Amino acid sequence: MRQILLTNDDGFDAIGLKALIEALAPLAKILVVAPVKNKSACGHSLTLDKPLKMDNVSDDYYRIDDGTPTDCVFISLNNLFKEGFKPDLVISGINVGANMGEDITYSGTAAGAMEAVLQGVPAISISQVCKDRCQEIKEASWDFALAKKTIADIVKKIFENKFPLEQRRFLNINIPPISVEECKGIKITKAGYREYGNDTHRHYNPRGEEFYWIGLHPLIWQESIDKSCDFEAIKANYVSITPVKLDLTSYEDIDKLNIWINKGEK
Structure with a gap:
């Protein structure tokens, strides 16, 4: 029987993880290893400065105390x-x-998917885009229906054929905040150019000590000429699937940089 390892960065009891389990349980044996608490925006961080404890929550279900998704996969x-x-x-x-x-x-x-492909295992990351800073996720009626259908269909396709990417590459899936019926289909996209602000808030505690909260930036991006990026696919009510590779080398700049570094040398 096929086996799938699941992780996330929202915590071992997150509603999105539970939805993922429901979607994939009919297709494979599921093993879950996830952080105890929310680790959003932790990037591809590996914990090296302290030991990590892994607790068995139930059969094939584990949580790692203060671990990151990278820790969990590793x-x-x-x-x-x-x-x-x-x-x-x-x-x-x-x-x-x-x-x-x-x-x-x-x-x-x-990062959970990144660590998997570094370890030689095909991987997917999947995210549910929100309409309004994810406030609607708190509603009991939210069922992740489109996300569950999409990931089940993609996994079936992989199992029936093979993983479509080479080594050290993974699929990054983003789901628009709409129903299954409203979805126009799937678009294969490139990663867009996000525009960032400076949403930081300065506060003082009762002792007069200064501290900062980093806020949530709105989803603003630079439009592409051919409307082929992930942001634009989501805006148009498509599921976005972006192939991501871990080689960050800017190959087109190697010759230019060689000329620059050697300029003026005899």
């Missing part, structure tokens, strides 16, 4: 599977909130 792949065996797939999500454009570099959700 530890589970190297300790919960017999030597020589790995899961068929790692899926990180369903995140509450978008992970598009340069936010991929901040994302703990995307």
Whole structure:
């Protein structure tokens, strides 16, 4: 039987993770290893300055105390599977909130998939875009229907064929905040150019000590000529799937940089 390892950055009891389990349980054996608490925007961080405790919540369900999604994937792949065996797939999500454009570099959700492909396991990160800073996620009626259908369909396609990307590459999926019926389909996209503000708030505690809260930036981006980025697909009511690779080299700048570094040398 196929096996899928699940993680996320919203915590082991997050509603998105529970929805992901529901969507994939009919397709494979599920193993969950997730952080105890929310680790949003932790990026691809690995905990090296303290030991990490992994608790068994229930059968095939674990949580790591103060761990990151990267910790969860790294530890589970190297300790919960017999030597020589790995899961068929790692899926990180369903995140509450978008992970598009340069936010991929901040994302703990995307980082879970990054760590998996570094360890040689095909991976997907999946996120649910919100209409209004995710306030509607608190509603009891939210069922992640489109996200659940999408990830189930993608996993079935992978199992029936094979993972479509080469090594050290993963699929980053973002789901528009609409119903299954309203969705126009899937678009394969590039990561867009996010525009960032400076949403920080300065406060003082009762002792007069200064502290800061970093706020949530609105989803603002630079439009692409061909409307082919993840932000634009979501705006047009499409599911966005972006192939992401971990090689960050700017190949088109190598020759230019060689000329620049050697300029004036004899």
